[in-house]
Amino acid sequence: MQIQIRGIQKTFGSFQALGGVDLDIESGELIALLGPSGSGKTTLLRTIAGLEFADSGRILFGGEDAAPLPVRERRVGFVFQHYALFKHMTVFENVAFGLRVRERKDRPDNDKIKAKVLELLDLVQLSGLDKRYPSQLSGGQKQRVALARALAIEPRVLLLDEPFGALDAKVRKDLRRWLRSLHDKTGYTTIFVTHDQEEALELADRVVVMNKGRIEQVGSTDEVYEHPATPFVFDFLGGVNVLPGTARGQNIDVLGVDVPLPCGIHEHTGPVDVYVRPGDLRVGDPAQPGFEAEIISVQRTGPIVRWDVHAKALDQRLEVEIPHLHHDVSRHAPGQIVRLRLNQYSVFARIPPPGAKSGSTLPDTKLIGRERERGRLG
Numbered sequence: 494m495q496i497q498i499r500g501i502q503k504t505f506g507s508f509q510a511l512g513g514v515d516l517d518i519e520s521g522e523l524i525a526l527l528g529p530s531g532s533g534k535t536t537l538l539r540t541i542a543g544l545e546f547a548d549s550g551r552i553l554f555g556g557e558d559a560a561p562l563p564v565r566e567r568r569v570g571f572v573f574q575h576y577a578l579f580k581h582m583t584v585f586e587n588v589a590f591g592l593r594v595r596e597r598k599d600r601p602d603n604d605k606i607k608a609k610v611l612e613l614l615d616l617v618q619l620s621g622l623d624k625r626y627p628s629q630l631s632g633g634q635k636q637r638v639a640l641a642r643a644l645a646i647e648p649r650v651l652l653l654d655e656p657f658g659a660l661d662a663k664v665r666k667d668l669r670r671w672l673r674s675l676h677d678k679t680g681y682t683t684i685f686v687t688h689d690q691e692e693a694l695e696l697a698d699r700v701v702v703m704n705k706g707r708i709e710q711v712g713s714t715d716e717v718y719e720h721p722a723t724p725f726v727f728d729f730l731g732g733v734n735v736l737p738g739t740a741r742g743q744n745i746d747v748l749g750v751d752v753p754l755p756c757g758i759h760e761h762t763g764p765v766d767v768y769v770r771p772g773d774l775r776v777g778d779p780a781q782p783g784f785e786a787e788i789i790s791v792q793r794t795g796p797i798v799r800w801d802v803h804a805k806a807l808d809q810r811l812e813v814e815i816p817h818l819h820h821d822v823s824r825h826a827p828g829q830i831v832r833l834r835l836n837q838y839s840v841f842a843r844i845p846p847p848g849a850k851s852g853s854t855l856p857d858t859k860l861i862g863r864e865r866e867r868g869r870l871g
């Protein structure tokens with residue numbers, strides 16, 4: 494079912510939790526609401542569910558205003574981070590709950606309920622565990638029961654609030670792949686909340702990046718990662734080094750090295766910030782252009798080696814990430830000087846101090862563009 498969110502505002506006392514949210518969700522989409530703690534993700538989800546009431550704005554379910562619909566009639570399946578299963582009921586009864594509490598005229602008979610519950614337990618791969626109690630299940634199994642219970646009411650939309658937040662990393666990873674294939678099978682419109690970038694990027698069709706009660710960017714996983722629209726999105730999705738630069742005509746001077754302005758921008762003059770991910774700072778040939786940095790520390794995390802480096806020209810620490818299999822990464826040690834170059838980077842017009850006149854020809858903080866180094870840096 495299609496969901497349209499129009500100008501939703503919500504305050505708690507004097508605190509604005511949602512500051513005018515607009516969003517269109519297509520039928521059958523799997524959408525991630527991604528953002529740091531307190532950015533308003535849960536408030537938005539609860540407002541869609543009808544568990545929270547907006548101060549202003551509208552939510553349309555399939556083109557119809559959802560406001561007059563009580564929670565039950567919205568037919569929303571909700572899964573919380575902390576299982577919220579009924580402890581005194583078996584797995585079977587937990588899943589059957591939503592069907593048993595229906596009004597008599599809409600309630601299926603016992604045989605139909607049994608068939609439905611067993612079908613759902615098969616779908617969430619828990620066949621044979623129907624007689625167990627929640628205390629006899631692992632965290633991952635409890636979450637799958639919660640999901641089966643949410644699916645039992647044949648929801649028009651499925652809302653998941655950090656569904657895997659309480660589980661360990663390995664189970665989390667398995668369950669998110671499983672949820673993706675379950676979604677592909679059932680085709681329910683699904684919105685899930687997470688503050689885990691990897692989870693959002695791996696699972697969702699589109700990611701909604703939230704910050705301070707507002708949407709910063711909506712896009713496919715590739716769009717938000719490869720073309721972040723704001724400095725916040727860039728930083729939140731995968732870490733960032735910010736290098737000051739000066740744009741002059743078609744080039745930017747970054748730490749004494751010329752790099753080209755992003756494609757499509759003919760000219761720009763003024764101070765800019767060049768945003769580079771740790772994995773896009775590459776070790777260059779010492780004979781070719783690049784800027785010098787001293788390795789301060791080396792840390793190996795799985796297949797990635799992380800360096801903390803000190804860029805001399807900037808007097809600033811930077812983070813560099815290199816695949817461990819890179820030909821000569823093991824030869825580098827703290828104290829060594831390396832020459833770094835930029836691979837891919839985004840350029841934002843610098844935010845001037847309040848009251849100062851911007852020397853920039855573009856609006857402040859505007860994304861000028863994203864560029865892959867075109868060979869000028871060696």
Ligand SMILES: Nc1ncnc2c1ncn2[C@@H]1O[C@H](COP(=O)(O)OP(=O)(O)OP(=O)(O)O)[C@@H](O)[C@H]1O
Pocket residue numbers: 505508510528529530531532533534535536537688
């Ligand atoms: N019932 C409430 N009363 C007062 N303030 C609230 C209430 N619910 C949420 N807030 C505040 O609104 C802001 C947004 O909260 P929300 O739970 O939507 O954030 P979130 O992005 O889901 O965060 P988290 O990832 O930590 O769950 C927070 O600052 C929170 O303290």
